[in-house]
Amino acid sequence: MEESGAGFVVRTQAESWLPLSPGERSVAIEVLVHGPLSRTEIARRLDLSPGSLTRLTKPLIQEGLLVEVEEAGATEGRQGRPSQPLDVVADSRHFLGFKITDDTVYGVLTTLRSEIVARLDRSLAARDPGEVADVLAGMTRELSRGRPRPAGLGIGVGGLVEGRSVVGESPFLGWRGVPLAALVEERTGLPVVVENDTAAFVEAETWFGAGRGLDRFVVLTIGAGLGYGLVLGGRRVPYSGDEDRGFGRHWILDPYGPLTPDGRRGSAVSLLTIPNIRYQVRAATGRDVGYEEILASAAAGEPMPARVVGEAARALGILVAQIANFVMPQKILLAGEGVGLMKVAGDVVENTIRDNRHPRAAPVVLETRVSDFHDWARGAAVLAIQVLVLGAAQV
Secondary structure, eight states, X not given: OEEOTTXXXXXXXXXXXXXXXXXXXXXXXXXXXXXXXXXXXXHHHHTOOHHXXXXXXXXXXXXXXXXXXXXXXXXXXXXXXXXXXXXEOGGGSOEEEEEEOSSEEEEEEEOXXXXXXXXXEEEOSOOOHHHHHHHHHHHHXXXXXXXXXXXXXXXXXXXXXXXXXXXXXXXXXXXXXXOHHHHHHHHHOSOEEEEEHHHHHHHHHHHHSTTTTOSEEEEEEESSSEEEEEEETTEEOOOSSSHHHHHHHHOBSOTTSOOOSSSSTTBHHHHHSHHHHHHHHHHHHSOOOOHHHHHHHHXXXXXXXXXHHHHHHHHHHHHHHHHHHHHOOSEEEEESTTTTHHHHHHHHHHHHHHHTSOTTSOOOOEEEEOOOHHHHHHHHHHHHIIIIISOOOOO
C-alpha cells in the first residue's frame, strides 16, 4: 500500500466487490446484519441448497468480503469436521458518514459493520452549497488520513431528498434543488449517496441497532424537528414525498393546545419540538431559555416550565399510543436530542400511553436513547454501505 496525494492509503487489491449478483448480495447482507452464521443457518434463512450456497459464498470469500471463523465454544480434540461459520471482514472497508445541520457538519468514519472508528465536527461559516461541499471534502481528507481509501460516502440532510443525490428542499439550510452528491463527488472522487437524515438513521437502527431482526419497528425522533420512520417486514417503508417533515405538523394531539410558529394548533410539532417548547416558555415569560434549562426548571417544580413540559409529555404519550394502536410494532425507538423529556416526565408519558391503549393490549416496548449527531452521521454511512457497496435495493 502507498500514500496518495489525497491523503488516502491506496490498496493494491481490488477496491470493490461490485458488482455482486442478487444471490451474492443476499448472502452478504444476511451475514453482515446477523453474522457470524453457519452455512446451515444461512441456507435455511435464504432457502438455498448447500450447492447453491457454496457457489454464492466462494467468490465472496475470495474477494475478502467474507471469512471463515471458528465456531463459538469450539474446543480442541472435538470429533468430526470442525464447523466454520461465515462472518464479514468488518475492517476490510471504511465508509464516511456526514450529518449536516444549520450550523455544523458532523462526520464519522466507520467499518463495514458501522462501528465508528473516527469522528470529526466542523462549523459552517456559510450555507452556500459549494462552500458546504468544500467543508465535506476537507473533513473527508482529515477523517481518511493514514487509512485505506473509503469505499463510499453518505450524507444525511433534514428535508426532502430526490434520487438519493439532490436536496429538493431543506428549510434548515435554505436549499432548493441542490445537487449535493455531484458537488461532493467532484471534490472527493468518491461515490456519494444523499438521503433524508431520519431515513438514514432508521436504516442504521434496522440493520445494526434497536430494530435488528424485527419485522415491525418504529423510530420516533424529537429535537429541532420531529422524525418518523416505519419498518415493516424488516424493511423501511420509503417516504412517498415530504411526509417525514409534514406528518407531525398535521398530526393533532390536542385541538386546544398551543399555537406556535411551526405546526398547526396542538400538533405534534407544536407540542414536542425543542424550538416550539422554547417558544411557549418565551411567550409566557418573556425570557429566551434553553431547552435543558427548561427541563431543569420543570423538574424543580417551576410552574410555567412544568406546565409546558407536562403538556409535551402527555402529547408524547398520546403519539406513542396512537402509533402502537395502528402499527402494532414490536418496538418503538425514541431518539434525538429532545428525549431528555423522558428523564423529567417519563412517568407522565408512560401513564398517558396506558390511558390511551386497550387495557389488555400488550405493553409498548419503548426504548429511549439520547442520540447525538454522530449517530445520525453513522446512519448516513450505513446508507453508503447499503447502496454503494452492497448494492442493496432502494428501500
